[in-house]
Amino acid sequence: MDFRDVSLTSLRVFRAVAEQGTFTAAAAELGYTQSAVSRQIASIERAAGAELLERRRDGARVTTAGRIVLQRATTVLDEIDAAARELTGLPARAGTVRVGWFPIAGAVLGPRALTALRRSDPALTVVTREAGTPALVRALRAGSLDLAVLALAPPFRPPDAESPALVLRTLTERSLCVAVPAADPLARGSFVDVADLRGRRWIAGSATAGDGLMGVWPGLDEKPEIAHTARDWLSKLHLVAAGCGLTTVPAVLATVAPAGVRVLPVRGGPREQRRVLLARLPQPLPEAAARVAAALHRAALDTDVAL
Amino acid sequence: MDFRDVSLTSLRVFRAVAEQGTFTAAAAELGYTQSAVSRQIASIERAAGAELLERRRDGARVTTAGRIVLQRATTVLDEIDAAARELTGLPARAGTVRVGWFPIAGAVLGPRALTALRRSDPALTVVTREAGTPALVRALRAGSLDLAVLALAPPFRPPDAESPALVLRTLTERSLCVAVPAADPLARGSFVDVADLRGRRWIAGSATAGDGLMGVWPGLDEKPEIAHTARDWLSKLHLVAAGCGLTTVPAVLATVAPAGVRVLPVRGGPREQRRVLLARLPQPLPEAAARVAAALHRAALDTDVAL
DNA sequence: ATGTGCTATGCGTGAACGTCATGGACTTCC
DNA sequence: GGAAGTCCATGACGTTCACGCATAGCACAT
Structure with missing residues (x-):
């Protein structure tokens, strides 16, 4: 069996598991049963000839080989989505930035940044999502987020030990x-x-x-x-x-x-102390995402000054 | 039906048809029957909601919508292949350049360029393929070639009227x-x-x-x-x-x-007059391919001087 | 008219992908 | 220690889908 024979479905399932952290959660997200997810993962692992997910009692963690696949899978799936959008005549999603943040960021920091952005860059579209820090980190690594606002308690260890390490910038402390x-x-x-x-x-x-x-x-x-x-x-x-x-x-x-x-x-x-960080993958950031990152920094600064 | 539900197989079949120019030839290349190709194309067109290939008596031509899909499909398939290579431990195909040329170029120009390259860039791997000008142009557009050496007779019209237009540089005349x-x-x-x-x-x-x-x-x-x-x-x-x-x-x-x-x-x-051209897609050329292009230019010049 | 390229389609078979149900491994709580 | 919860894996089953084969349709050549 060759990896070239994988199905797009299995790539999607794999991405969902990488993002959700468990087979069960991925199944829920996709509208599948856990059983189907288990089979799809087995199938993609058979195709890859390697274990892509390390089974642990609390779910699944992406292995080294899994990271290789995840990287490719996200660009493949993004490409397919882009083609779908282009075909339906929608403009490309060039100006859309996907941001995730931990719950409390949605109360103050997020709204401030978005208000400022709406004035400074009205063409930008920002899609946000609220989730816990581990979920945000997984979503970043799975490529379904461009930016993530995380909260860290002391000791301020990086939110995961995976490689490549995430790029972290402190928004406020x-x-x-x-x-x-x-x-x-x-x-x-x-x-x-x-x-x-x-x-x-x-x-x-x-x-x-x-x-x-x-x-x-x-x-x-x-x-x-x-x-x-x-x-x-x-x-x-x-x-x-x-x-x-x-x-x-x-x-x-x-x-x-x-x-x-x-x-x-x-x-x-x-x-x-609590530290609020802006995290992203160590890849070149799209122009639009960089603007949103800047707006988040400004909003954090403004909030600091106001207090 | 959504384009996101396409199968990788149909993308591969579509690419093959775009490259071969007829369903039948694509079937032969893939080891399928013509029937299977016809169905796969019907399936991907249903998913895309548009006609991707214009049926003509002498085969099939890629339509405007087809170009959108072809573009995405090649990067998707390349990505999958790259993942497959990485998984099997093979080094990435970063240094491999795929060149196609019309038959006579393989007798003089090609060997000269390759010999020079073997001395100047021993790390480069060049894969070549001999085919007629129309097949070369289709292969370029389908993304299965990086460079193509074409022959043109007067009047020196571009080898196809598709968009985006190919980048053409005269090697020799x-x-x-x-x-x-x-x-x-x-x-x-x-x-x-x-x-x-x-x-x-x-x-x-x-x-x-x-x-x-x-x-x-x-x-x-x-x-x-x-x-x-x-x-x-x-x-x-x-x-x-x-x-x-x-x-x-x-x-x-x-x-x-x-x-x-x-x-x-x-x-x-x-x-x-006969003009020999080096053609490529109007996309940024990988470093390795640029070197091969340069070597071909040098070889063409040397040949000119020698005569 | 006949032959030769194309592509489309009806039909049958086999593989693949889902669900359901069950089971094993392990942790947590009472 | 046992019950209940969390994971994931797997056997059984139905349905869907994608192939090959054969044939039909069409346009153009000789």
Whole structure:
């Protein structure tokens, strides 16, 4: 069996798995069953004569041979899509930039950058997508994103150890804050002391996150009491406003917090920095994408100044 | 039906038809039946929602929509091939240049250029192919050749009217000659008068070529007597040496004509010029291909000087 | 008229690709 | 320790699709 005999379907399936990280998720995205995905992957691996995905308990990771195929597969699939667009008479997607960002970037940074772009480059079309950092990184590597805005906690390791390494540029860096009900005594000051965070009830991001519960101030010497869990920032903020508990938030959220919520820095503990990065593949960036990257940088700077 | 649902097979078949010029020839090249080719083309046209090939009595011509698809298809198929090579551990085909030339170029110009290249750029690999001008042009457009050496007779129209137009550079230009048996009285002089060509027996290229029998001096005012037909130059020259007749040859052949044959210019009639061109697509040429092109130019110059 | 190039199409067969259902390996929670 | 959850793999099955064969249609040549 020769790799030249692969089907476009198997390339598409492979890209989806590379992007989603698991067969099951890829199947859901494609409207297939997991079984079909498994077979397609088996088929493309047979054609390639090598293992393209390393099966792990938590999903699949692209191998070295897989990277070779992924690289080619994306340009092949993009080319097919471009042909499809050209044939239907649509103009080429030259001015469309695909950006992914982690959830909170969509609240402040994204809208600012897009507003600025709409004035400065009205011809540009930007398509955005919200996802977690691992998903964004996979999407970048799978070629379905041009740019990704990632959040990193200390230690600021690169988001993956794959090669080639992603190109990372820091957009902004700021301390983690806590969101406090305006009615709470803590809200009287302009900052919160870490000691005052003991014994409080917390609103966590998920019921059971692996390392360091998201939403709870890290490094507390007690087992925190999780009163609520919510993934959505709007929900979390309104839970705080309702006095249901505290939660950690990035400082940028101060500008968009609803009434009844104060966002305050924390003093006393080790500095809890969060770094926001713009990531891309180490390939030459299309002109349009470079403009969007620049707009994101400007928006980050403006936000820094405003705070 | 969406163009994204095309199969790689149909792309390959389409490329083959574009290159061969007929369904039947493409089928032969691919090891398919003509029936299969017809169906694959129907399938890809259904997917594209447009006619990609214009059916004519003498075969098929690529339409405007077809050019769009052909363009994309070649890069897609090349990409797949590249992936296949990478997977089998072979080095990328970065240094391989595919050159096509019309038959006579393989006798003098090609060998000279290749010998020079072997000394100057030993790392380069050149793959060559011999074919007629129309086939070469189609192969260029289908992306299966990087360079093509074409022969043009007056009036020197571009070899096809497709767009984008091919980039043409003249390698050399010289007069048509006649090959005369050394024993023939005509061979005594250093040239032949056109009047002396009347009543001679000729060795033609093919039994019945459409316009202007190849091998017979053009513009004679009588119906020429075709004594033999031969496509192969070596055969033709030896038929001449055996005194079986005359035939027209490009002047370059003088340097490689066997004993018993003299190659002489013709005086008296209108000048019969033949132009040798180097053709390529109007796309940026890979580094390696540019070197081969340069070598061909040098070889053409050297040949000019030598004569 | 007959022959020779083209391409299109009806028909039958076999392979390929989906779904469904099941199973094995492993982790997490109670 | 057992149950329930996460992965992925695989046997059974139906349907679709792409091939070859044979034949038809068409335009042009001799």
